[in-house]
Amino acid sequence: MALVAAKCTECAASIEVDDCKEAGICNFCGTAFVTKKIIQQTLITKNVFGDRGKSAEDFCADGETFLKLKDWEKAEEAFDTATTLEPSNYIGWLGLVKVHTENFTSFFDSVHIEYYEKSLAVAKDESEKVIINETYEK
Numbered sequence: 537m538a539l540v541a542a543k544c545t546e547c548a549a550s551i552e553v554d555d556c557k558e559a560g561i562c563n564f565c566g567t568a569f570v571t572k573k574i575i576q577q578t579l580i581t582k583n584v585f586g587d588r589g590k591s592a593e594d595f596c597a598d599g600e601t602f603l604k605l606k607d608w609e610k611a612e613e614a615f616d617t618a619t620t621l622e623p624s625n626y627i628g629w630l631g632l633v634k635v636h637t638e639n640f641t642s643f644f645d646s647v648h649i650e651y652y653e654k655s656l657a658v659a660k661d662e663s664e665k666v667i668i669n670e671t672y673e674k
């Protein structure tokens with residue numbers, strides 16, 4: 537028995553499948569799958585779409601981690617992907633502000649203002665705007 541990481545084709549949950557068994561059931565949504573097929577499908581998805589099975593929130597979380605590591609390039613990539621996936625998510629735009637100010641330590645790169653304005657523009661309500669401004673003023 538060997539457990540292989542796969543992605544449920546129905547609910548996209550990350551699951552482990554036993555490649556010695558012909559078939560199995562997703563623990564999350566109960567959908568039955570053919571083991572060989574689901575492994576193959578997972579490989580195709582990975583090769584073609586990379587990490588794109590992840591949500592904008594996932595990429596924002598990655599971005600925050602890279603900010604902590606001061607890896608601005610990778611952080612930018614993560615927040616870029618987040619804003620492409622979900623342009624209405626202010627956290628992604630705010631992440632780009634953090635990238636271009638090196639987490640609010642350097643303000644030479646004026647492009648951050650543009651991202652700051654975008655994050656304000658997509659904020660859904662006053663409370664999100666308050667969060668943005670409080671973060672920005674730090």
Ligand SMILES: [Zn+2]
Pocket residue numbers: 544545546547548549562563564565566567
């Ligand atoms: Zn499932």
